[in-house]
Every structure is written in structure tokens, then in C-alpha cells.
Amino acid sequence: MSSEWPLKELEFIANEVTVGYVGSMASEYVEDGVPFLRSLNIEPFRVNANEIKYVTPEFHKQIKKSALRPGDVAIVRTGKPGTCAVIPDWLPDANCSDLVIVRCGEQIRPRFLCYWVNSVAAHHISSHIVGAVQQHFNVGAAKKMKVAVPDISTQDAVVEVLGSIDDRITLLRETNATLEAIAQALFKSWFVDFDPVRAKAEGSQPEGAIQGCMSAAEGRMPKAAMDATTAALFPDSFEESELGLVPKGWRIGTVDDLCAQITNGGTPSRSRKDFWEGGSTPWFKTGEFCDGFLLEPSERITDEGVVGSSVKLLPENAILMAIYAAPTVGRLGILTEPSAFNQACTGMVAKGSVGPWFLYLTLYFGRDWFNSRANGAAQQNISKAIVAGYSVVIPDDNVLKSFNENAELLFAKIRAGTVQAQTLTQLRDTLLPRLMSGQLRLPEAESLMEKAL
Template sequence: MSSDHVMNLKLGEFAKIKGGKRMPSGTPLVSYRTDHPYLRIVDFKDGSIDRSNLQYVPNEVFPAISRYVISSKDLYISIVGTIGLVGTVPPDLSGANLTENAAKICEIDSSLINRDYLGYFLRSEVGQAEIRSLAVGSTQPKLALFRIEQIAVPCPPLEVQLGIASLLGALDDRITLLRETNTTLEAIAQALFKSWFIDFDPVRAKAEGRQPEGAIQGCMSAAEGRMPKAAMDATTAALFPDSFEESELGLVPKGWSIGCVGDLANQKKGSVNPLASPEVLFEHYSLPAFDSDQAPVFELGQQIKSNKTPLPDEAVLLSKLNPHIPRVWLPVNHGANAVCSTEFLAYSPQEGVSKELIYCLFVAAEFQQQLCQLVTGTSNSHQRVKPDQVLLVKIPIADKPVLKAFAELAKPLFERVHANRQQAQTLTQLRDTLLPRLISGQLRLPEAESLMEKAL
């Protein structure tokens, strides 16, 4: 393919731009399901929609904003604050209402451009640079609808566009599969933690004269997500008592102690100033890096403008900022110069405790509810947890052999999660580097397919 065959068109030459709509004054969104999902900027993720916290328009309110919906044939683009998030809406969410902080690219002329190719271009470095150049405002960037029409889009022949979209779509499918597998693996680990340390299922079974159900036999091949129902092996079952006793936290397994988070984890304190080592390469665990697929950023000290917390050897990171948005990070491996944002609290396990256990404790819904009660600040956007209060949260603590048995089951799960995440990041980088080379003609589709096959 030669760049001579590429037409450069303004987006407004082949598509319409229409804005979303805010909710009518005094009518809040609801969390229970109605016939009308409402798509917000926070729901835009990885070129699609994150369904984990969807909000809805009450059915009786919908007629007032019924014209401001997005179709699965359209593209969304964020236009306020976080500029340039671009993606599609799944078919089952077609017809959802769209926030006023976004617009839809609709009525796309398929004789000139392929919708998926356009989406990939707008998410590419070249497309994002074009979008940023048209935004105005520094503290709260905005992208006017008429400026979206001015975005310059390189349009190779349609058959080339289709080939590019198909190739990159295959990469996206693989990335999605890896992420879905990780969601399943983490769910298995979290289900095991809840079963053992919150619901006390093995103890209840023995108290009722039943054999406890298997922990995770075969869990490494259970990526489809079903918890196995085989009987727990006798050695593991013997670690659990067969009765309960009263405690200040209610009924707990007999012989277990009542302690606090500080009995399981140490908080890493201290500070490092990367600017004092301008030529040193730091492995930086920041909040934006967490939100970007939990991928730490490698930066020279001179690029990091504030003090950071050094990571302990066995680290678990818990965000103290806005705990209603849970951010818990388990770095499986990290280097000597690893640091994290001071918005993260860094913990390491006490002797006989695993970082996998600490991670599952912090992720558990029951712990997150307690965490939200420890905040200071009245603004929803700037609430913080008091670090010393986290260590004082009371919990039942099992005997060390039970903790060890949990670690032996959970550790392989998280190692696989880490490997899958690294592969997804590699494929994402490949996808993002292929597009500009394909458009410019530096790379032909057969060559790109060969590169993709090697990566897979």
C-alpha cells in the first residue's frame, strides 16, 4: 500500500456529530436497572463500555431526553475533561442515553470509511494528537462539536481499511480474552477467600457433619469460572475447626483469634525524591498507571516531580484516595527502584502471611465497606482514608497453617494473572504501533499479520 492512495478527509465530510444530554434538573440517575442505561465518561473503557457500575434513567424521565441516544452503529467520543475517549456501544446497549460530556459520531458514510477503522484511527497516537490540538481550556479541556468535524482522517482504499480493522480487531479479541480470563482467575481467588475467611464455609460444613467442599482443585484450568464442588482433601480439611465460638465480631471459628489488619500487614513508610536521582530509571506505580490496565510506568527521576513511597519486597498497594473507587494493586514482581504515588498506602505481609491474602482482604467487599467509613473530607472527589485507621480494622485471624494453605492455592492464580496482563500489554503496544505504519504504507497487511502471529 502506498501513501499516494490515501485520501485525507475531514471527519465532517463523511459523518455527523451530535452531542449528548444531561439529566433534567433535580432528577438523579438510579443504580437499579431500567429500560434506559445512561452512559457516562467513567463507563468508557478500552474502546467499549465498562458495565461494572452502569447507571440508569428512570423510565418516567426518559421521554425528556429520548432524542439523545447512541446506536451500536455510532462511535462515542468524550469532549469534556478527559478528552478523546473513543469507542463503540455493544448491541445490547444500543439506544442508551449519552452524557452531555460526550458526543456521538453518527451517520457514517460507509462508502468512504469503515466505522471500526475510524475508531482505531481516533484512538491511535496520531488521532489522539489531532484531537488534543483541537481542544480548548487547560483546567477543564473541552472539545467543541464543530471542531470534531475538523479532525483530519487519512482514508486508504476501503479494502485496506477493512483489512486493517480486521487485523486490529483480532488483536483486540485476544486482549479481551486475556482480560476476561484474569477476571475469572481473580474471582476464583476472591471466592476462596470469602469462603474460608468471611463465610467460614469449611467450618460450617464440619459443624453440620458434612465434608467441606474442595478449595480450588483444578482451578488453573477453570477459566470458565465454575468453582469446583469436589470434596476438600483431608489434609486441608483437618486445618479447620468443627465449631464456632462467640467473639466481639460475632461467631467465629473456634480457636481463631480476633485481631486487626496490623497483625497481618506492615505499612511501608518513608519517602524517596526521584528528582535527586535524575538519571535513574524508576518503576512508577501511580493512580493513572493503575487505571491504565495496572501497568507501571518506567520513568527517569527527572520526570517525576514529587516525592514517592518506595515499595517493599512483597508489596500490596491500597489507594487512600476516594475509597468508593476501589484501587488495590498486587505487583507480582518489581525492581529495586520501584516507587508508588503517596496516594497509595504500601503494605507488606507479616511473617507467616502472604501478600495474596492481604490483597484478597483489601479487595473484599466487606473490607471496602469498612474502608469507606474511615474517610476524611466532604467532597466526593477528594475523600481520603486515614492510614493509621486501616491497620486498626478488626478481623478474625485464622491459624498460620490455614493462611499457608490459602497462599499455596492463591499464588499460582495471581502469577497467571500477571503473565496474562503482561501479554495483554504487549499486544496492546503492538496494536498501537501497527496502525500508523499500515496507514503510511511503511507496513503491508501480510507483514503485519506475520508480526501478529509471532506475538500470539
């Protein structure tokens, strides 16, 4: 660590160090209300809005000690102790459990503290984790954590360098979220709500325009009528089916009918070093699924591991779905290269006429159904057979072709944004410890950042 930066214990540079709510929460959650963060919502440098819970304003007031506000620094106590993020402006009022809450004083910037905790403070945190069954990081240990405290101008300069990278990563993620929402909206309109068919049945011109969706992908969201060629692909009436009214001429099938291959994964023997050491084949676990493209696995296996075990190798754009441990059940991943995966997932390769994006979004919109079928005493799971047997409405090939041509443009942009975000994340994670330890000076870091951005 740089000798130029003095060390001070956190309790002496923070206005307050406290802890999130400790107690049972199962009966307190409601559909809408005050956001309630748990440890799974805190990732390094960011708050993940997925699976945020909510509590009533009344309960929020009862536990005001654990209230959060923008600028607070949240540190995970259990799960992944020490993971740290700054509460953003889009959470003006929130509450939490399983978190250490730090309100910074005049000597320390919240984002600088966040960078410190996520990098240099790892040793202090790991050496102060307690608990035999569930390990956690105590608020008392957090107060004693030593933090480098350079002058505010230096902190601001460090935050500017690293923050520029984080801001770019955030922008890429937000753009991807917009593109994903467009793809989901188009799928829902065509294949869940059957909007084009309903419009034609009423004698109206279908909207939802592919052109409108694609313009939205460029940053605009205009209303536009569907072009005549696309509109002509849809029927103008419905017929009865086992799933209710469906567009005339479309058929009822299953996920199995959409797939050229559907299989569960496996895990090579951990006792066989030749299955793991020096491996080059990606091997994914369900904890890495984030409803998007899978880029870099936490583990890889060797060719011997592929041949000598029950793993299956699936190609680029195959879809993986978690089938163990509700509510993880239904979480999805898209392969970006030939890869293997563990037995907690079902892997699917779409038929050429169906395409990966129709399959992916079919599974995405079926998530509630899959979770409703999860069963088991200790762990709520589903099976490959349940996945394969999920009933779906299958449009004719021309409608599928039109959808996939446009979905491909959206998902190509999403993939490119995901790759860029990962590249920038790797740059930040490379610069961070070197910058904080004094191995890298600010001018050098700024030069590296400018080249990357």
C-alpha cells in the same frame, strides 16, 4: 499520512454525530437499570465496565438523543478528550454523558474510525480543545475532524490486522477476570461466609473445593466436595467475638497484624532534575491502580530520588492502596518489582505466614468500609492509621497456608495474562500510527502480527 487514502470530514461520512446527555446526573442514578456510560468508562479501543452507573428505563427514554447502541463510536469530550471506543455487543442498550457519539455511514467502518481517532486524529483533537477550567472536545469540532477513508476492503484488512490483536487482548482480560472472580469467590467462601465451618457445624461435607476452583481456572466450574485433608483444617463450630460469630480458634486482629511493613509513599522534589531524569526505579501514582498487577509506571525516579526524598521502596508483591479522593479510596495495585509510590497511597508488605494474596483480598473486600471512613471538606480521604486499624478475622496458619498455595496458582496465571496483554497492547500501539500513516504496509503489518500471536 498515506496519499492513497482520501481525507473527508467526519460529518460527511457519518450518519449522525451527536453528543451525550448534558445536565446534572447525581439524582438520576439507581442501583440497577440501563447502563449509563461516562468519560471514565471509555478507554482507548475498549469500554471499561468498572464503575458503570445505571438509570431508570423511564429516564433513558426521556434522553433518547444520547442513547447508545452496539457499533456506535464514542469519543470522550472531557477528562481525556479524544479517547475513543466502539460500543460492544454486550451493551445492547445504554445511555451516556460527556461523550461525542458517532454513527458511521456506508463509507467508514466503526472500528477503523476508532483506530484513526485514537492515533492520527490526536493533533486535530488537541488543537480543538476548549475551556479554561475543564477542557473539553466539542461536537462541532468532531464534525470537522478529517478522517482517512480508504475503500471498504482496505478498511476491513486494517481492522482484521489490528482487531486480531485487540481480540486477543480482550480474551486475556476476560480470562484474567474469570481467574480473579475465582480467587475472590474462594476467599469469600472461606473467610467471609465461613462456608466450610458452617458445613462441618451442620454435619455436612464442605464444598467449594479447591479442586473445583482450580478446574475453573482451566475453563471449567465443577461442583466438588472439599478433600478430607483440607476440610480437616477448619473448625466445626463458632464462637462469639467483637465482630460477631467467628470460627472457633481463629482470632480477631487488624491489617497491621497481617503486615511486616506498612508505610505511606512520597514524591521527590520536582525541582530536582537529578531525582527524575534518566530514572530507573518505578514510581506509581493512584491513577495507575486497577486492582491488579502494576507493570509499567508512567514515571520513574533515580537512585538519588530514592535516597534524597521521602519515598519508600517496597518489594515485589507488596500491595499498594489508594487513600486519597473517594471513590478512588481502596483501589489496589500489586508490585511486580521493587518500586516507589506517591503519598496518596499506603504500601503494605504481608508477613510470610500471611502471604500477599490473603492481604490483597482482605483489602479488596474491605473497600466499602474504607470508603465509609473517608472524610474531608474538599477531598474525601483516609489515613494510613485507618488502613492499619481495619479489623479482620485471622485464621490459623494451616488454613492460611492452604489458601495461599492455591491462590498463588491463580495469581500467577493472572500475572502472566497481564504481561501478555501489555505486550500485545504495545505491539498494537506501535503498528497503529505506522499503518494509518502509510509508513507500514498491510503485508508487513500482517507478518509482524503473525509472529507476535
